[in-house]
Amino acid sequence: MPRSGGQGSLFERLEPDALPLRVRSRQHMASERIGAIKKHLQWLLNTREGCSQSSPDLGLSDFNDAAVGSADLVVRVRRDIERLIAAYEPRVHVLGVRATPDPEQPLDLHFRLDCLVPIQNVEEKLEIDLLIRHQDQSARVT
Template identity: 35%
Template sequence: MAALLNWSRDSSVSLFERIQKKDESPSSIGLKGFIYSIKNNLNHILNTHPGTSQSAVTLGIMDLNDATGSAIDIYQNIAKIIQECILNFEPRIVDVKVRPLPNEDQPLTLFFYVEAIVSFQEHQRLISFNLHLDNDHRYYLDMNNVI
């Protein structure tokens, strides 16, 4: 529990990585490793369903089978839920905007564009990436073109 008391948004590694005691020290991973660590953590939190974590019952994204309303409303609501989940459970991201990106070529896959401000070594940096939810209800992040 003491490790959690010293947590700050400037930390380079996620809680999962600190628990697993990765070999690299948090300050030595560099920007590329820092962004990879955020991507890894986002994959964990976005592919978790609320109620599956005893210590954080709100961790994750609701099952889309529980969503009601029109397609546009659902798309906007999912974007808002993703945004709140990221802000609540990825502390290295200090601000985030999630926009739905409708794609007529793949109507069964939901696409989103995410812009986030991260705190790295006492500086803030803008990163952006695409996020999509496939037919298996799994979120995938594309951070190859991080700005």
């Protein structure tokens, strides 16, 4: 069943159990689009710079040598996030990336992304929370 462009990855669009485009509501389509964007951001932010020969700048830079929680590390990771999204996620326009420290998890890096996302030709403001775990440097997007 053919699906419209920009609604998730190729494999998500070929999902046989998905509702036809004409049956889905605007809210359902927006939710699908945001979910696909978050999934792609999580994939992007879990890659490491230099791991792709065809795109050497793809991924976050290695920050093992930096002191966790230092202002320099937070600024460097924030810049990497902005650079990566600008280069590899054209559906999102990042207005700002703010560090949002969590006193209960002081070793992890928490960020909030303020973004504009086009949904059915209307720019919608979206906040995306991002957690980069200190232990394994994995990123989780919510």
